[in-house]
Amino acid sequence: MNPPPHPLIEPVIPLLPENPDPWAAATWEGAELATLRAAARLSFTEKVAWLEDAHRLHLQFQQARREQGVPTLYPDGHIES
Numbered sequence: 001m002n003p004p005p006h007p008l009i010e011p012v013i014p015l016l017p018e019n020p021d022p023w024a025a026a027t028w029e030g031a032e033l034a035t036l037r038a039a040a041r042l043s044f045t046e047k048v049a050w051l052e053d054a055h056r057l058h059l060q061f062q063q064a065r066r067e068q069g070v071p072t073l074y075p076d077g078h079i080e081s
Helices: 028-041 044-068
Strands: none
């Protein structure tokens, strides 16, 4: 059973495609749409938990780069060693 449609997302990204194709998520666009559909199904609490986990993973990768001496290149162009 699908959750009620989100007013901002549902018109653009239907939660279930009309013709579910098992290979639909095998392209870049299909994978992106599948990810957006999955995110649209999450509750606010689940989204916050996901963000906290993603931030924790980011901090672990950042610490591992520092320990190994790998420089970090930031989007603005500066490099941190």
